[in-house]
Structure formats: structure tokens, C-alpha cells
Amino acid sequence: MSNKVYGTDVGTMFFQTATKGTEDKLVIKTTRNAFVEVADIDDIEDTLRQNGWQYVKDGDRYFVIGEDSLRVAKMFPGQVELRRPLQDGVLNKSEDMKMLVLAELIESSVGKSTEKGDVVCTCVSSEAVDEATTSTFHKARLEAMFSRLGYDVVVIEEGLAVIFAENPTITEGEKTYNFSGIGISFGAGRINCVLAYKGMPIVGMSSMNSGDWIDETVSSETGKPISQVTSMKETKLDLGKDNYDDEVLFALTACYKAMISSVIKKFSKKFVEVKSEFDVPLDIVIAGGTSMPKGFCEVFENIVRDLELPFEIGNIKKSSDPRNSVVKGCLRRAIIANKKILKESNTG
Amino acid sequence: MFLVANTTKKAVIVKELNLHLGVKQAIDLHKVNLAIAPEKSGELRGYISSGAIKVLKQDSKKSKKLKESKKIVNNTIVNNTIDQEELARNIAAIVKQEVSNQNKDNREIMEALSGLSSLVKNQKSTVIVQGQAQGEVITKKKREKLDLDDETLVQIHKRSVDSMTEKAEGNLEYEDQEITDDTMEDDMSLLEDLL
Numbered sequence: 402m403s404n405k406v407y408g409t410d411v412g413t414m415f416f417q418t419a420t421k422g423t424e425d426k427l428v429i430k431t432t433r434n435a436f437v438e439v440a441d442i443d444d445i446e447d448t449l450r451q452n453g454w455q456y457v458k459d460g461d462r463y464f465v466i467g468e469d470s471l472r473v474a475k476m477f478p479g480q481v482e483l484r485r486p487l488q489d490g491v492l493n494k495s496e497d498m499k500m501l502v503l504a505e506l507i508e509s510s511v512g513k514s515t516e517k518g519d520v521v522c523t524c525v526s527s528e529a530v531d532e533a534t535t536s537t538f539h540k541a542r543l544e545a546m547f548s549r550l551g552y553d554v555v556v557i558e559e560g561l562a563v564i565f566a567e568n569p570t571i572t573e574g575e576k577t578y579n580f581s582g583i584g585i586s587f588g589a590g591r592i593n594c595v596l597a598y599k600g601m602p603i604v605g606m607s608s609m610n611s612g613d614w615i616d617e618t619v620s621s622e623t624g625k626p627i628s629q630v631t632s633m634k635e636t637k638l639d640l641g642k643d644n645y646d647d648e649v650l651f652a653l654t655a656c657y658k659a660m661i662s663s664v665i666k667k668f669s670k671k672f673v674e675v676k677s678e679f680d681v682p683l684d685i686v687i688a689g690g691t692s693m694p695k696g697f698c699e700v701f702e703n704i705v706r707d708l709e710l711p712f713e714i715g716n717i718k719k720s721s722d723p724r725n726s727v728v729k730g731c732l733r734r735a736i737i738a739n740k741k742i743l744k745e746s747n748t749g
Numbered sequence: 750m751f752l753v754a755n756t757t758k759k760a761v762i763v764k765e766l767n768l769h770l771g772v773k774q775a776i777d778l779h780k781v782n783l784a785i786a787p788e789k790s791g792e793l794r795g796y797i798s799s800g801a802i803k804v805l806k807q808d809s810k811k812s813k814k815l816k817e818s819k820k821i822v823n824n825t826i827v828n829n830t831i832d833q834e835e836l837a838r839n840i841a842a843i844v845k846q847e848v849s850n851q852n853k854d855n856r857e858i859m860e861a862l863s864g865l866s867s868l869v870k871n872q873k874s875t876v877i878v879q880g881q882a883q884g885e886v887i888t889k890k891k892r893e894k895l896d897l898d899d900e901t902l903v904q905i906h907k908r909s910v911d912s913m914t915e916k917a918e919g920n921l922e923y924e925d926q927e928i929t930d931d932t933m934e935d936d937m938s939l940l941e942d943l944l
């Protein structure tokens with residue numbers, strides 16, 4: 402394939418791109434979607450270069466980007482503020498530099514399109530059920546950031562990307578239908594759920610109570626700094642254990658359970674609202690960074706099977722690569738869009 | 750506007766458009782992302798002629814002309830020949846045109862609403878909310894027409910990002926992570942058949 406074809410996931414916590422490598426390999430680039438502004442002191446550019454920090458320069462302002470921004474924030478506590486282009490799954494409305502930072506992240510990762518048929522597929526959150534805003538503006542801005550580089554852009558719902566990557570199935574009698582079932586992406590800013598049938602989204606919704614909400618809630622309940630809560634969540638949390646002896650781990654476990662129960666109830670409500678009807682059990686596939694702690698899938702299954710739902714549940718499966726699942730799904734969709742464009746141009 | 754409703758007691762799937770219409774669901778096909786323009790879909794025409802899908806309202810020629818004049822304004826934006834003040838003036842001109850067409854549009858909306866109300870009972874995902882005061886419906890329609898032109902929104906954002914990043918430069922590099930996806934080939938051929 403000579404065209405440039407990318408899947409991208411512009412997430413609240415990480416920015417990822419995926420492209421096809423050789424044979425069955427994929428090449429994934431991941432960077433933390435965060436930055437800090439550093440003071441304009443003498444020889445600042447030399448200092449940044451000497452430290453090997455990744456930065457963006459805009460006139461006389463300097464921004465350290467990605468993982469390096471965390472290092473700088475830790476080195477100068479209280480002096481520099483860690484900032485994020487996205488918040489709660491959409492562009493951060495209180496961040497003035499978001500577009501500049503995102504545009505640079507995007508251009509440096511996918512570059513400019515070089516020929517017809519270059520495609521990017523990216524994803525956005527489905528309609529939020531717990532707030533009155535829409536992601537129309539967010540979607541248009543993301544699309545603009547890729548199309549200004551010359552790409553054909555496909556935008557899909559994040560939950561659908563999980564479906565494309567994990568291929569759940571529905572069995573009706575003797576027939577099995579691929580890419581059918583419920584895909585859930587537990588991100589930092591939002592949880593995205595989509596019910597798809599034969600690759601077509603039927604019901605989609607997103608909920609705000611996800612990874613960041615857990616960190617903030619536990620921090621507020623225990624009085625521990627968010628950075629400490631996040632670190633324990635990422636390194637020590639095992640949801641299969643009781644965690645009675647540590648107040649942070651205990652609070653994290655409680656929040657995880659509340660989050661799972663809440664999102665499935667919200668999805669069920671949405672399912673009923675759109676009058677969708679499925680008589681067969683629906684498989685659920687789980688992905689996203691917030692689903693990474695040990696024991697997540699077992700706790701999810703225990704909670705969900707205890708709930709009274711308007712649909713039957715079949716198998717529950719966690720992605721074998723939860724952090725990369727969304728971007729992999731976007732890449733698959735981009736490859737299909739590329740083939741279609743080439744086919745259309747060949748047939749005239 | 751191309752407002753249609755599913756009149757049947759089961760979901761209707763228009764494959765050409767990648768559209769799923771739930772039981773008794775009404776939807777404006779000009780306000781959703783479809784695989785192709787709805788007017789070009791033979792499959793949709795088939796459903797309409799069979800009565801499975803009913804057209805509740807479709808743009809009149811006058812409305813189409815109005816849209817064409819909007820397209821001219823949009824092209825002006827694409828060509829990068831106007832500044833923000835000019836853009837604001839163009840938007841104001843569209844609003845003025847819309848207001849002058851209010852009476853006719855209003856009649857059309859009310860006709861569509863009455864058709865819709867006979868079909869859709871307790872339908873929560875319907876585009877237009879029934880029972881609004883007349884003036885409120887008109888305001889909603891005006892706002893929708895201005896807000897939901899996705900292509901214009903994208904063009905405006907392109908210009909704003911281009912201008913923001915004009916002087917920006919960076920040294921961003923990424924570490925590549927190579928992973929194996931051994932289901933990709935099989936899954937892709939299945940997915941390709943579906944999409």
C-alpha cells in the first residue's frame with residue numbers, strides 16, 4: 402500500500418496514531434496529550450534542545466509537549482502548570498493553546514498528505530447522556546485538523562472503533578453476524594458505548610464518569626493528591642482483591658464498581674429510548690486505558706450479570722490490547738476507506 | 750430538509766446510505782452523515798415508493814435556491830478571500846434571508862409537524878420537538894440551518910488552525926511501537942464486505 406493511511410485516537414490522556422507495517426504488524430505512536438508552557442528566559446531553546454525535550458515554539462512562547470511535559474511539571478512544582486488540550490473527551494474549552502498544540506502533534510505524527518487516497522480515520526465520543534453539550538464542534542475541529550493536511554477524513558464513534566478492532570459476533574439460529582455487539586471504551590475523559598449490527602452503529606452514547614472522574618473522586622474522598630491516586634491506580638490496583646487495608650485502593654475499587662454499574666444502566670436507558678430490539682444475546686467487548694487494572698473484566702461481568710437489563714448478554718471479553726484497541730479500529734476503517742477511494746478513482 | 754419517517758412496524762435499513770431507521774422513527778436525512786446523498790439512493794427511492802418510508806418534508810425549489818446562495822457564501826470562505834468581519838456579514842445576510850422566508854418556512858414546518866405527529870407518538874429521538882410555540886420552532890429551525898452545515902464549520906476551523914500555526918515550529922518525534930495484529934487480515938475482509 403503506497404498511500405498514507407492512518408487510524409488516530411485524539412484522547413483526553415493520550416494521542417495515538419496507527420498505520421500498517423509489514424505483514425501483520427502495525428506501527429503505533431503514542432504520546433501523552435499534555436503540555437506545559439516554559440518561561441521565556443535567555444537561551445531557552447538551547448536548554449530545551451540540550452535536555453532533548455520535545456517542544457513547540459510559537460513566536461516567543463515555548464511549550465514542552467507529551468511525556469516531557471510531565472517531567473518539567475515535576476521538576477518545577479507550582480511554577481509550571483500541566484495543561485491538556487482535551488477535557489472530558491472533547492476540546493478543553495478553557496485552554497487557549499489547545500489548537501496549536503494539537504495541530505503540531507497531529508502534523509508531526511502523520512505529516513502532510515502526498516497523494517489522492519491518503520486517509521485518516523479518527524473518532525469522537527458519542528452523544529453524552531449526562532450533560533447537555535454535543536460534540537459537533539469538537540468533531541468539526543478534529544476533521545479540520547486532518548483535512549488541512551490534505552487527507553480524506555473519516556470520523557467514527559469511539560465505541561464503533563472498538564467493535565471494528567475486536568469483532569464481537571451475534572448468533573441468530575445457525576447464522577453468525579460479525580462486528581455485531583456492544584463495544585465499550587473506558588477512556589480517561591469518557592466512557593463510550595456503541596451497539597452495532599453488522600458493523601453499523603445502532604445505539605451510541607457516552608458518559609462523563611470515567612478515569613478522570615475516578616481519580617478526582619478518590620482524591621476528594623481521601624485527601625490524597627490526584628497524582629498519587631493515579632499512580633496507585635496504574636501500578637497497584639487489583640479489583641479482584643478486597644483492598645480493605647488501603648483507603649485509596651479501597652476507594653478506587655468502590656468507584657470502579659459504581660462507574661461500571663452506572664454506565665450499563667445509562668446504556669440500557671438509551672437502548673430502551675431508541676426502541677431497539679434484539680432477541681439474541683449481545684456480546685460485550687471492553688477496551689480503553691481505564692479498563693487496564695487487574696480484575697476489571699471479572700468485576701464488570703459480576704456487576705453486569707446481576708443487573709436487570711433490556712437485552713440479554715452473551716460473552717464478555719476484554720481486548721487483549723485495551724490501550725490500542727480504539728486506534729486499531731480506526732485504522733481498519735481507514736484502510737477500507739482508502740480501498741474504496743482507489744476503486745472509485747480506477748473505475749473513473 | 751429531507752424529512753422521512755419509517756411507517757412500518759420494524760426497523761428499516763438502507764444499506765446504500767448506511768442508515769438504520771427504527772420503528773416509526775423520523776429523521777432529516779440532510780442532517781445526518783450518510784454514505785451518499787439521499788437523493789441519489791435508488792434503494793431509498795424503492796422504500797419510498799413501496800410506502801415503507803414516507804417523505805414528510807423535502808426542500809422546495811425556493812429552499813434549494815436559498816441553499817445554493819449559501820453555497821456561494823461557503824465557497825467564498827473556502828477561497829480564503831474574506832476576513833472574519835466579512836464572514837460575520839455573510840452570516841448576517843443568510844439570517845436576513847432566512848427571516849424573509851419565515852412565513853413560508855413556518856407553513857412548511859407546521860405541515861411537516863402535523864404529518865409527523867400522526868406517525869410519531871412517544872418518539873424521543875425525533876429531530877423536531879412537538880408542541881413548541883410557533884416562534885420557538887422558527888428560531889430552532891434558523892439555528893439548525895446555521896449550525897449544522899458541517900462543511901462550512903470544517904472550513905472555518907481549517908482557516909483558524911492555519912492562522913494559529915503559521916509561526917509555530919517544533920521538534921516533535923515519536924517512538925514507534927510495533928505490534929502484531931494476527932486477526933487483521935481475516936477481519937478486514939469480513940468488514941469490507943459489510944461496509
